[in-house]
Amino acid sequence: MATRKKTAAAPRRKATAAPRRDTATKPRPGKPSPARMERLLTSALAVRQRAYAPYSKFQVGAAVLGDDGRIYAGCNVENSSYGLCLCAERNAMGQAIARGATKVLAAAVVAPSARPTPPCGMCLQSFAELAEGDIPILLANPQGDREELHLGDLLPHRFDRSYLPGKR
Structure with a gap:
């Protein structure tokens, strides 16, 4: 009876495509640059075409900037x-979390x-x-109208973990 020789398997490559990395600057606290906000808007406009x-x-498109510096749409x-x-x-936030981001630093929404x-x-x-924190959220429509607000403007009395016992 012949015996098979065990060999080390070659490492497998991931089948999923990596999300687009926003490489203009490294992620940092504070307000994202105008260029980064434009990239969010461009991503939201593009993905809107795929809405079901x-x-x-x-049809709505959204894009978020994760704390890993990547844009998720x-x-x-x-x-x-x-x-x-x-x-x-x-959907965009779920993409961010699923691919490794833990926080959202900014967002754009096109409707x-x-x-x-x-x-x-x-x-x-x-x-x-x-x-x-109080992230910027850029709102826009396909005609080019836009308004940048912050989460605190849209949800001033938000419920968060600070209200849960022992989760401050």
Whole structure:
């Protein structure tokens, strides 16, 4: 009977593509640069085209800057059972966490409205959980209107871990 010789397997490469690294500057605390905010907006505009919105026809794109310096994008994904819909902002935050970021430093949201549309309450609460402080959120529409606000402007009395016993 022949015996097989065991050999070390070659290391496998990851099958998933790495998220785009924003290499203009290393991530740092404080307000992201105008160039970085523009890259967030560009990413949100691009991913908006992939939204699955057959019911509302309201295609939203969002991009977040993770504390690892990378930009993560997400679009809304609707479902005929409306409660199962996934907003673009939470999709982008989920991408960031799944790929290794632990905090969100900034965001951009693009929606097809007459004026820039803010995130819904559920998304704002998700930002409150993952934001590194009072992050800037750039709101825009495809026509080029934009408004930059901060999480504190949109959700001034947010619920966070400081309200939970022993989690200050």
